[in-house]
Each structure stands twice: as structure tokens, then as C-alpha cells.
Amino acid sequence: MYHCAILRYAAHLLEKGLLVQHGLGGSIRKLLTSLVVCGAAIAGVAVVLDVWARVRPPHAYGYCVSCHGRDLVAWLVNHLLHVQWEISEPGRYGPIVTVAGLLLGAFLASALTGERRAQRATVAWRSLAAGALAAILALVALGCPVHQALLLGYGDWLAIPALAAFYGGASLGTMALGRWAERRQ
């Protein structure tokens, strides 16, 4: 796509012109692709949004895909249809658009590195059902797993059974899918 090509060229110029010249290209790339840095950055951004930008209450509300998505949907519906759907306190002051930023950030990163590729859906109905179930379950269970980990860092004891159950469910699901794949072969 045209705009992706422009972004890629900009990244190429930046890398060749600035970073490689000073020998920084490799180390910056390593930092950006490190899981440790990403986890720390998510925690840092979430705490800054929570403490400084006052995205609270509830506790540790700086980053949560499902809760912030719920706030955005509820804000839009409340303003368009004049109803009173449940919304968090910071969500009443203005739209919480973390999910829009997340999508744009991931789009820019993938376009800059040439990883963006349009792929057709292979299991559309399964993904649709999984998405709907995941949203409802996450909203019942304190929020998305990242929010549960943030709550654990904050010191809320409810995050311990939530994360333990999440990883218990994940291991059960992995083993069940493995067995199912073996049987199909």
C-alpha cells in the first residue's frame, strides 16, 4: 500500500541516516523488540495514566483493553442514544481512547517494519465467538489479563485468584487443543 511504502521509506532513512551512523541501530532495535522493555513500558504507562492523568477509580485503571473498550462504547452509546449505560468515573469526563491508540500504534509499527500484510480470515466464526466470549468474561473477571497483572502489582489480593485461574484455564486449554490436534492426525 502507498502509505505503508512512505512510512517504510521514512523508517529506512531514519535508520540509515541517523541510527546506523552512530552505531545505535542494533541496540535500539533490540530494546524495542524486547519483551522485558514492553512489559515495563506497559506498567510505566499504566501507572502514569492512573496516578498522574487521574484515570481512576477503579484501582489500577491505567490500562485495560476490555474496560477501556467498554467505557468507549458506553460513552458513545450514552451520548448518541441518551441512555445511562454503566461507565467508569473517568469515562464520564471524556472518551477513553486507549484502544484507538493501541490500534494506531500497532499499525504504525507494522507499517514501519513492513510486517503489515492483509490476510484473509480462515476461522472467522470461531474468532467472532471467541471475541464476544472473551469480552464478556474479561468484564466479569476484573478486566483483561494485563489489568489483572497491574492489580497484582498494585497489591489487590483479588488479582491472585484471577491470574491463577487465567493461567490454569490457559494450560487446560492448551492441553485440550493439543489432544484434539493429536486425535485429528
Next chain:
Amino acid sequence: MILLCTFAGGLVIGFLAQRSRFCMVAPMRDFILTRRWAVWSGVASLAVVSFGLYSLAIHWGWVARPFTPFSARLVCLIVAASGLLGIVSVWAEGCPTRQHVLAAQGNGNARFYLLGFYVGIVIYLALVVTPLSGLLGW
């Protein structure tokens, strides 16, 4: 203000999550399938850094110490929903954050996941939240 702050925060997280392939469910899946510990580093650093930063914030009085009263009904509900969320996340091949990143990357399945995710949010707000509040006595 809240619009700009949350958008900027999401942008930074989206960029880094795409570059590092951050996912909450992948560590457990990869550990069971390949016995690799390394993928846990993202989740571990998220928990450790948030613990450190929140400890400082509580120490300096910027946020209050957390207090959640015990409720057996709430714990049972959270454990059941969270366990099922783990199973669904493995089934969908990624946690909600990873699915948003994959959808922005052009993955068709993740785009359908997102469609289902926002339909699920509407279902929750329209049908689930009122009986749930009644069940928990809120």
C-alpha cells in the same frame, strides 16, 4: 485531557507490543508446548515494574493503599470467569491486547475477533451488567 493522555498511552503500548509480540497467554501456551521459560519475561517485568511503581506511589501518598473486602461469591465468580477467559484466549490464539495488535497488522481472524469483542461489550452492557450487579448485591 483524558482523551489525549489515553490515546498517547495506547499509542506507545501498541507500538512496543507489536514490535515485541507481547501476549499474556503465550507464555503459558509456549511453556506447555515447548518448555521455554523465556517468554514469561514480559509478564514478569509487567508485574514487577508495576509493583515497584505502585509501591513508590503508595509510599509518597499519591494513591491509597488497596482495600478489597472479602466476598466468597465475588471470588468464585472471578475464578470461574477468569479460568474460562484463559481457555477462550488459547482458543483464539492470543489475549485481547495481542488480538488488537494482530488486527492492526492486517490479520483477518483478529479483525473478526475485534468485531466479536465489541459486540460482546454491547451484550455485556445491555444484558449482563444488571443481573450481575443484583447477584453481587451492588
